[in-house]
Amino acid sequence: MIRILVVDDDFNVSHIHSEYVSRVEGFEVVGEAASVAEAVQAVRAHHPDLLLLDIFLPDGTGLDVLRQLIQDQGDARPDAFVITADHDISTVRAAMKLGAVGYLVKPFSSADLAERLNAYRELHHRMDTLGLVSGTVATDQADVDALFSAVRPPAIPRVPVKGHSAPTLTAIHQALRTAGSALSATEAAELTGVSRATAQRYLTYLEKEGIARLELRYGATGRPEHRYRIAR
Structure with a gap:
């Protein structure tokens, strides 16, 4: 099972996201947190594999959580899907620089989250298959490309001005x-x-x-x- 920590300052939203996770095979929620401090403490206590991480928290931001985990745990820190109503490009860029592996803008459906989680599970499977977990390096370009694209769903092209909706x-x-x-x-x-x-x-x-x-x-x-x- 892939272990998930849900971080959101809204109690109801946190429960909804946990319910979404429960519908996806191979994942389990090991805890919920509502602040930066609670999130960092919960990571230390539960050792999740993945965070569903809201940006806006009462004592800081989800980016602060990522920075603290980088400082505390380095490469051993969990992965993170950044989840927020803020789709400002500067926030997206900052999350990417801090190692976020996915980004979801609220509101999103359970199907949207399931798509990301299934892709993340596939990423883990590929890493196990290639031996990357034990430290070996993939030597095939196609394998490397697949790893980098695993949690990114196929893009939808920009709609032309005329003739399409x-x-x-x-x-x-x-x-x-x-x-x-x-x-x-x-x-x-x-x-x-x-x-x-x-x-x-x-x-x-x-x-x-x-x-x-x-x-x-x-x-x-x-x-x-x-x-x-x-x-x-």
């Missing part, structure tokens, strides 16, 4: 990500409730941006069918 783009993107196989424009349209022509336009855009990959399925006669899947 963010909700539709997100819906098509989500349909591709959750599909068990490559989708045709007709199938994507049925899943998202848009017309086939609209689905085709968004699929083409995602393929152009490198988010989707085009596959050609050849039948007995006629033109090949265009099908799309998330690019890996």
